Amino acid sequence: MTQPIFLVGPRGSGKTTIGQALAQALGLQFIDTDHWLLSTSGMSVAEIVEQEGWDGFRLRESQALKSATQPGAVVATGGGIVLRDENREFMREQGLVLYLRASVDTLTNRLEAFPDEGQRPTLTGKTITDEISEVLAAREALYQQSAHHFIDASQSPSEIVADILQRIPASGASKAAS
Numbered sequence: 001m002t003q004p005i006f007l008v009g010p011r012g013s014g015k016t017t018i019g020q021a022l023a024q025a026l027g028l029q030f031i032d033t034d035h036w037l038l039s040t041s042g043m044s045v046a047e048i049v050e051q052e053g054w055d056g057f058r059l060r061e062s063q064a065l066k067s068a069t070q071p072g073a074v075v076a077t078g079g080g081i082v083l084r085d086e087n088r089e090f091m092r093e094q095g096l097v098l099y100l101r102a103s104v105d106t107l108t109n110r111l112e113a114f115p116d117e118g119q120r121p122t123l124t125g126k127t128i129t130d131e132i133s134e135v136l137a138a139r140e141a142l143y144q145q146s147a148h149h150f151i152d153a154s155q156s157p158s159e160i161v162a163d164i165l166q167r168i169p170a171s172g173a174s175k176a177a178s
């Protein structure tokens, strides 16, 4: 398989966790756009937002997506990557896009247990539950438009990886919607 696999979905859906496990299972390179930004700029998401605002972060994130993507890599994106048309088009044209879907309750539980505020500064100033509901409602259609496959991300990591592997047979990833 030479086309990259992109994981999209909200904060806490498991893009970073599943991306690492999937890359390992497939013997592919793993890339995370937020990690790439941290290592190339030396700044956390919170530091970039503090200095350049969310617009500055979104610009850097789009550049990171294009610069970091390699053929045959698993790419974990940040939850807001779908906000820009150019990013959605890039991912759909270049590779296979998987939407990790989970309920607001599941996302809230994970983010309350592991908020990682340096990488996930507040988007709205609201509580985690209120923020997730609001942000997911605003982005749901964009995740759906971007994705070739919807994956149930409420399962355990090993179940999710097995589910993904079933949909992308070694003979070549399928872009057929499901």
Ligand SMILES: Nc1ncnc2c1ncn2[C@@H]1O[C@H](COP(=O)(O)OP(=O)(O)O)[C@@H](O)[C@H]1O
Pocket (backbone or CB within 6 Å): 009, 010, 011, 012, 013, 014, 015, 016, 017, 018, 076, 110, 111, 113, 114, 153, 154, 155, 156, 157, 160
């Ligand atoms: N399938 C899962 N089941 C249980 N916990 C998970 C699962 N996927 C991720 N997590 C946990 O949720 C938190 C957020 O996961 P992460 O991979 O950073 O999500 P994202 O990159 O989508 O924001 C982490 O603490 C991670 O261990």
Ligand SMILES: O=C(O)C1=C[C@@H](OP(=O)(O)O)[C@@H](O)[C@H](O)C1
Pocket (backbone or CB within 6 Å): 009, 010, 011, 012, 015, 016, 034, 045, 077, 078, 079, 080, 081, 119, 120, 121, 123
């Ligand atoms: O949803 C968002 O807008 C964001 C999600 C974060 O990544 P994760 O989805 O990996 O947490 C990170 O890119 C940044 O804090 C913005």
Ligand SMILES: [Mg+2]
Pocket (backbone or CB within 6 Å): 015, 016, 017, 034, 076, 077, 078
């Ligand atoms: Mg992540």
